Amino acid sequence: MNFIIVIKTEINTIEGKRMLTKFKSVEQIKASNNIYGQLSTAIFDGRYIAGQKLPSESELIRCFNVSRTTIREAIKGLEASRLVDIKRGATGGAFVRPVTFERVESACNELFSAGKFSFFELQYALLLIGQMIARIAAHNCTSKDVENLRIIASMKHISCQVLTEQIAGLTNNRFLTGLFQSLVQVATANVKEERHSYTISMQFNTKGLELIEAIAQRDENMAEMAMSQMLRSYFDDR
């Protein structure tokens, strides 16, 4: 530490101000932010995989050569960003969470809570994206895919999450699938409670079966319409 101060003094007094332009700003980043950044990029880069434990606080202290407080602030940041779960005790520590579309989901939930869009706006977008996905799914659907859909159709109560996931998966597009699933979750979480009545559930089941049939028959127009109606019945927009 003392070394750094000495060097700074030299630059400012002996070398003079003209020399300073040669140097890039050191962008005085806070120690805890620095550590947070290093750890988070390590997680995103896959250097720590899901379920794995980060080094303990004492190890990180040695590793980064900072105080415990600083380490703890950085780890708190990771926890707040939902990158790690923290457990106490002898086998405790910071365990990295899987990086999933749950991140997009919670971001959307927060925006909704903050009033940045209405439920109607979300639902409208959801319908549009759902229609697109239904078209693509109908287009891509193989006989093996039909089998999987039939299994879902044979259940007593169709789960919206399971069905939409299966159908979205037929797009062979992980982004589209994850996004759609996230939006379904957000809409489900924020739909008014009283709307989920038994009759609605029955109607949803019927529409779900129609959707499956349409996709199995590779009828894109029919699939689009069925998806729209199914989502409407699920969220009961009238």
Place this chain on the structure above:
Amino acid sequence: MNFIIVIKTEINTIEGKRMLTKFKSVEQIKASNNIYGQLSTAIFDGRYIAGQKLPSESELIRCFNVSRTTIREAIKGLEASRLVDIKRGATGGAFVRPVTFERVESACNELFSAGKFSFFELQYALLLIGQMIARIAAHNCTSKDVENLRIIASMKHISCQVLTEQIAGLTNNRFLTGLFQSLVQVATANVKEERHSYTISMQFNTKGLELIEAIAQRDENMAEMAMSQMLRSYFDDR
């Protein structure tokens, strides 16, 4: 604190285990997490608006009756969640950031970094959503909207961000608009550098003008195609 311990003991020893099912788990939440939660929901609920300063650390210490370190951990969490910016000095403090779709954007960026989807998958979704938006925009476009679009068209170089924002805004759907803008940003940030050549930029300009024309003429099919071509030229998918 002592009271809590006493009650616990009573439940465990005197009341017996059968009674425990009546009670909900107290989910021993950490003090810093508790404070993080209270402050973050306050921000989402709009009790603190953007730009406003949270109480200083010392005020929060009095407010929550915990130590400085605990408050700091909570604030670190808010900072990591991009809910506040922290400034030092006499006029420093934790200032709440506006809650915007930048949250969705960074969530998507993180997923991309973690390899949860490819650029191609993102681009494909972007094209589909863009086409939908172009159709709706062409459908909704008023003469006043045309004026605004003409202003953008008159610029020497069309900005993809500005143009897409303007067009997406015609959907009158804040969610769709925010989502689309976020995806454009993510794709722009992650497109390979070398692709942004001058010739591409020229082609993008031409396609942008075509898109504006199509929307101004309320030609939905034309708008859809123009949007697709514009985005393709922007991201140069060949």
Place this chain on the structure above:
DNA sequence: AACTATTTGTTCGTATGTATG
């Protein structure tokens, strides 16, 4: 059941850096 080791959670005291007036 009691003890021990490990690890996180919380607090206090102190010193320093930074910006405003």
Place this chain on the structure above:
DNA sequence: GCATACATACGAACAAATAGT
């Protein structure tokens, strides 16, 4: 230059949870 108000950082100590012996 100085006082003030705020964040940043360190180190020591103790509390609490958990697993293993």
